Amino acid sequence: MDSINSILSSQKSFFSSQKTKSVSTRLVYLKALKSEIISKENAIYKAINKDFGKSEFETFISEYGLVISQLNLAIKNLKNWSKPKRVKSSILTFPSKDYIYKEPYGNVLVIAPWNYPFLLALEPLIMAVAAGNTVVLKPSELTAHTSQLITDIIENVFPKEYVTSIQGGVEVSTELLAQKWDYIFFTGSVSVGKIVAQAASKHLTPVTLELGGKSPCIIDETANLQLAAKRIVWGKFFNAGQTCIAPDYIIIKRPLKQEFITFLKDEITNFYGENPKESKDFPRIINTKNTKRIAEMLKGTNVVFGGIVDETNNYIAPTIIDEPSLQSDVMNEEIFGPILPILTYETKEDINRIITNFEKPLSLYTFSNDNKFIEYILKTYSFGGGVVNDVLIHFGNHKLPFGGVGTSGMGAYHGKHGFDTFTHNKAIIKRGNCLDPSLRYAPYKNKLNFIKKIFKYFT
16 A cells, blocks of 8 residues: 555645646546445445444435435536636726635545444545545544445545545554645544644644534423424434434423423334334444443433443443433533433523533524524524424535534535535636726825725725
């Protein structure tokens, strides 16, 4: 295998050749990538299932289908996205024609996570290529089957000097981050995100950090409890809870708690049967280390449903915990697993006390039919994005930017927002020569009052 230095050097030379700036070239490779992925559809399902037992249905709606959708979107719109955009000129620059040129950053590093190993590797790669960059992808070492398949797909489509996949563990990531990149895109934990940001700062490299946090789900007395339970069970236990935007904990009006817990139990059974371990629709935890980490959170808590752990098979049952302390292990970090704590409130101050105990979350969910309450929640709390009366689904609309705020991340992507992430907007004025007012030139005597009037009325 070529060294990281030699790969990056070849990609820098390739980018300097201007070949990636050709929209027609980008389209050729995006179409080839789409064809290659379609030909590997069944292999993708098998690889992800081998890595942590995800069903074909979940893999399609959360990985394969979304990747194909992003490719279709980019292929359809790339010519328009890439065109210089004319903007209105200013009186201060008259006569002129003003534009925004779309320019790729250059050499991009994408570091992907394990929880959605295909989607979260390919989607940023697609938009980085669409924007005209070269890409080095580092897929997760924890999903060996999927990462190898991704590497094979990339090698079948792209020359290494254009796009390449480099596999490996922490030592490979460390070496990659030591290089000088033009852009870094990272998806993963807050702790590793800080390491990425620190490495990028040495070269003043711009970054997008897609991180996580404890995403709350607030339920008031006007909500449809049974429907809320159904939707929350789907979103919380999808991918066995290993989703950065999964509802991390519930805050529900106190008198509603017991009825809501009953609905949750019923829906879990409806989804996965009496023994979820036997369900083909309930995935496993990614590895033993994470299984043990999640299992530790259960100690000392009031488990009212589930709580079964099988470390040998990396299985943790869908679990409900009643009223854990805010200082407990389960409330001290993002759960990232199939454990759902239920907290209660009486007043808005109770909600505030709970939510402000944590950093700004990646998502926030509200179940309510009270518009005043909904608007209060949406306007009071800072979070990356969210949904009213459902969970997760904001991720599926490519017209909405997806990203965090504060410790839950920086930057956003999805659809054209992804193309924009990997694009530098270059401001250009094409100045006319027919007029050249002397107002801006020295000497400035007796010109100040006139220029003030221009600024007042025309800017």
